[in-house]
Amino acid sequence: MLKDKIDPSILSVAFRERSLCTRSGTCVGICPTGAIDLNDEYYPVLDAEKCTSCGLCGAVCPGGTVEYKKLNLLTFGDDHDPQTFDGRVEKTYVAYAADEQMRRGGAGGGVVTALLYDLLKHGDVDGCVVTRMRRDKPHLGEPFIARRYEELLESQGSRYTIIPANKIFQEIRETGGRYAIAALPCQVHGYRKAIQEDVVLNERISMVVGLFCGGALEPFIVPELLQTKGIRKEEIRDFQFRGGEWPGNMRAIMLNQDTRNLHYSNYKDGAYNYFTGLYMPKRCQTCLDGSCEFSDVSVSDAWTRDREGNYKFAAHSRILTRTKKGLELVQRASEHGTLIARDVSQDKNYETHRLQTRRKGMNAPLRTARWQRKGIPVPVYDRPVPPATLKEKWVERGVSFFLWLGQYKAFRYPAIKLLTSKYAIPLISFRLWLKKRKYAKAPKDATTN
Numbered sequence: 363m364l365k366d367k368i369d370p371s372i373l374s375v376a377f378r379e380r381s382l383c384t385r386s387g388t389c390v391g392i393c394p395t396g397a398i399d400l401n402d403e404y405y406p407v408l409d410a411e412k413c414t415s416c417g418l419c420g421a422v423c424p425g426g427t428v429e430y431k432k433l434n435l436l437t438f439g440d441d442h443d444p445q446t447f448d449g450r451v452e453k454t455y456v457a458y459a460a461d462e463q464m465r466r467g468g469a470g471g472g473v474v475t476a477l478l479y480d481l482l483k484h485g486d487v488d489g490c491v492v493t494r495m496r497r498d499k500p501h502l503g504e505p506f507i508a509r510r511y512e513e514l515l516e517s518q519g520s521r522y523t524i525i526p527a528n529k530i531f532q533e534i535r536e537t538g539g540r541y542a543i544a545a546l547p548c549q550v551h552g553y554r555k556a557i558q559e560d561v562v563l564n565e566r567i568s569m570v571v572g573l574f575c576g577g578a579l580e581p582f583i584v585p586e587l588l589q590t591k592g593i594r595k596e597e598i599r600d601f602q603f604r605g606g607e608w609p610g611n612m613r614a615i616m617l618n619q620d621t622r623n624l625h626y627s628n629y630k631d632g633a634y635n636y637f638t639g640l641y642m643p644k645r646c647q648t649c650l651d652g653s654c655e656f657s658d659v660s661v662s663d664a665w666t667r668d669r670e671g672n673y674k675f676a677a678h679s680r681i682l683t684r685t686k687k688g689l690e691l692v693q694r695a696s697e698h699g700t701l702i703a704r705d706v707s708q709d710k711n712y713e714t715h716r717l718q719t720r721r722k723g724m725n726a727p728l729r730t731a732r733w734q735r736k737g738i739p740v741p742v743y744d745r746p747v748p749p750a751t752l753k754e755k756w757v758e759r760g761v762s763f764f765l766w767l768g769q770y771k772a773f774r775y776p777a778i779k780l781l782t783s784k785y786a787i788p789l790i791s792f793r794l795w796l797k798k799r800k801y802a803k804a805p806k807d808a809t810t811n
Contacts (some may be wrong), residue, residue, distance in 0.1 A: 368410060371483035372417035374398075375426035376406050379739045381644045382425045387505070387526025388552030390420035392560060394798060396532075403581055404526045421559055421640050424551035425645060427742045436554045437656045438685065447719040448682060449655030450688045454712050455681040456664050457696075457703035464552060467518040469604045470663040470679035473701065475514050477571055477659065480695040481542050482514070487568060488539030492517035493525050500615075501584035501595045507531045507541070517544075520604050522634065524578045524643065528552050535562050542569035546578070547651035554656055556673040569691060572657025576634075577649070577660050586771070590779040593765040604629045608677040609663070627790045636781045639761070640768035646767055648730045648740050652722030658688030666711060680712060724748060764783055 376383035385404040397412035398419060406419075431441035434450075444450060458471030464479070465472040478490040489507040494517050496504045503525035508514045525547050534541055545553060550572055557564035582670045585595050591614075599617050604610025606621075610629040614622045632639045654660040660682040664675040664805070683689040695701035706712045731747045750758075767773045780786060 364366060368408075368413055368415055372415060372420045372498055373408070373758040374406055374419040374423040375409060376423075379426070380405060382716070382739055382741060384425045384548035384552070384645050384649075385524050385526055385643075386546075386552045387529030387548045388422050388424060388531070388549070388556055390529040391531025392422050392556050393416045393532075393536075394418065394577055398709055400526055404524055413757040418559055420437065422555040423551055424548050424555065425741065428551060428650070429744050431744055433554055433656050437581070443745065445748075447723045448653050449651075450684050451707075452683040452685070453692075453707045454704060454709075455683070455692060456678050456706050456712070457594065457673050457681055457692075457701050458678045460699055460702050463515065464518070465677060467515055468677075469518070469610060470608075470661070470680075471677045471808070472518065473681060474571055474573070474661050475518050476701045477661075477691060477695055478508070478542055478544060478718040479514050480698055481569060481691070482509070484698070485567075485702075486540070486693075487542045489541050490514065490517075491527060491541060491545070492535075493544075494519050494529060495521065495601050499595075500600050501596050502581055507533065507537075510694035513649055519602055519610070522579045522603050522637070523581055523583055528556070531556060531560075531563055532754070535560070539566065541567050542571060543567055544571045544573060546573050546575045546648065547654045547656075548575075548645075550654055550656050561577070569687065570657040572654025572660040573651055574660060574662035574718065575649075576652060576721055577638045577642040577646040579637055579641055581636060583641045586775060587612070587778065587782070588796040590782060591622065591624055591774070593622065613712060626784060626787050631790055631793065633782070636778065638773040639705050639764045640778055642768070645741075647762070648726055648733070650726050650730075650743065650745065651723055652718040653682065655684070658685045659683050659691060680706075689702060714784070724750060725758045729762055730756060732758075 369452055370378050374383070376390040383405055387400065390398045390400060394416065395412045395414055397409045398406045398408070399405050406742050430443045434443055435441045438450060455743060457473050459465040459468060459473060459476035461472065461476065464475050468475055478492070482485045482490060489509045492507060492514065493505050493509050496502050501523045503523050505525060505527040507530065508517055522719065527545055543553065550570055553570065569675070578779050584601050588595055588598070593614055597617055598614045600615035602613050602615065605613045612624045612629060612633050614624060616622060661679050663676040664680045666674045683692055692701065696703045706770045728750055733740045
């Protein structure tokens with residue numbers, strides 16, 4: 363309970379409407395008195411005795427209001443909003459890490475790690491904010507500051523579960539030095555707001571490497587997935603969302619060092635597409651930013667395929683440089699030999715990621731507008747809803763129906779148990795066959811994401 367003296371309207375949105383909380387940890391990281399902590403699901407909890415009603419947590423909260431004009435102004439110096447999925451782009455590259463260990467350990471060729479390592483080894487930063495699975499509870503993720511090559515390797519591999527990365531702002535303020543951060547869109551929104559309120563953070567964080575995001579997954583996904591395979595979370599020492607050969611496989615590393623794959627096929631074709639339909643938080647369902655528009659440089663897998671359905675750039679990532687310093691980072695890392703990059707700025711096939719464009723560029727705004735009309739709490743955006751066909755509107759409703767079903771364990775648990783079992787192999791094979799047909803019908807000079 364909040365003390366009578368505290369006005370809830372000045373606090374983070376979670377204290378008024380929990381479903382709007384991004385769980386980015388920004389409120390924890392900005393609080394000057396340590397009055398905010400997180401519960402087991404990473405929602406903020408307030409210690410009313412420590413709260414001074416300063417209003418900082420409300421000012422930096424990225425959950426309830428997303429002002430694109432303001433975020434453009436804070437990031438690029440003007441308020442122009444291109445209203446495209448990719449946002450502002452200086453140059454586009456396809457790249458991979460030159461370090462073989464870094465490339466093998468990364469989700470998409472180790473590009474994020476390579477960019478951060480180039481900053482670290484040349485003294486541009488003293489540490490990099492990254493994530494890992496917790497050592498004491500490996501079914502949950504946590505942020506930490508990597509200061510050495512070995513620690514950056516520990517952070518490699520995507521983690522799709524919710525992690526409140528911005529809570530690390532507390533440590534940055536207390537420790538000193540200069541930092542780079544690798545962050546998701548909502549975390550970057552919170553960061554851009556936070557550095558306007560906190561001069562110290564503004565001085566100490568010098569680079570933002572953004573991660574594309576199709577939607578995070580609830581923290582309870584790993585325990586439930588383990589349960590479908592008869593594994594207790596206490597029996598694992600690590601969990602990998604994309605372990606092994608690219609594009610990776612969700613797997614558990616057991617205490618006895620054995621590796622247990624938890625689904626068939628690979629991460630892209632046999633796991634993530636199902637999980638996002640069953641474990642995506644409500645706030646993620648109304649997020650419009652899939653390409654991390656307000657970072658200095660954004661990174662995603664290069665999923666582009668040729669007409670035979672094969673990946674053109676396996677174990678590579680696509681890089682969108684947005685700011686001058688983001689572009690300089692990629693160019694320097696290439697010159698230093700840390701990154702092997704190819705400029706594809708003139709190739710129209712790399713302008714957008716089609717699946718995420720549909721998810722974030724069409725479904726999310728349609729869903730947000732529809733929920734708003736029904737009186738369901740949604741974020742406030744200063745972006746218009748894009749024009750949509752009747753088919754697109756019905757697709758959104760169909761997707762939303764399954765997202766709604768995913769709220770209930772009685773539905774999602776048997777569904778995910780089936781979809782990750784051998785009985786799903788025919789479904790996976792059928793989906794891959796459909797993809798190959800689509801690529802075969804594409805124009806000869808076209809590639810497909």
